[in-house]
Amino acid sequence: MLNLSIREPEVDVLVGLLTASKPELLDGGEDRTLRTLLHDYFAFARNLEEARAKFASYIGLSPTQYMILILLAHSPQDEPLGINQIADRLHLSGAFVTIEVNKLVAEDLVHKSGHPTDGRRVQLVVTEEGLNRLKRLAAFQRPVNDALFGMxxxxxxxxxxxxxxxxxxxxxxxxxxxxxxxxxx
Structure with missing residues (x-):
């Protein structure tokens, strides 16, 4: 009888501690699987952030500048990206992307030109120097990415x-x- 009176408040406390309510996110009425997933995700995200910082540092850039340069380098050549496309793809503000792009332009890693049909927009392409830095980085990047995702x-x-x-x-x-x-x- 004592166990029942202790157990009932524990159950009530656990229900109050659930971190999700959608049945798809619960396993047997508990959120343990979700919490484990989040802990694993945060640990992996921390490792990704560290790898990104090392990649950026290797070529003398900030992590955001590195991400912009990579995105530009891998975009189709016949469709140069502008600030808004980069901001949308990287989930960053346009103002922040503009500041970072201007730093890349100042280092001659990115070339900025006016859009041929819309004077309010710019087109961005990676310069030869930008591509050279990314080529140097690729040899460093490949084994790290293979280790991150190779399993x-x-x-x-x-x-x-x-x-x-x-x-x-x-x-x-x-x-x-x-x-x-x-x-x-």
């Missing part, structure tokens, strides 16, 4: 890529919701 099968890697794209697209909405909830409490 995944081709199918698992594709699935992870698709899932992360969905999560990234929804993440900003979730953060805005958190800000709203915080502001209204």
């Amino acid at each position: 995944l099968s081709h199918d698992e890697f594709g699935q992870l890529s698709r899932l992360l794209a969905k999560l990234a697209a929804n993440g900003e909405k979730a953060v805005k919701l958190a800000g709203y909830i915080e502001a209204t409490r």
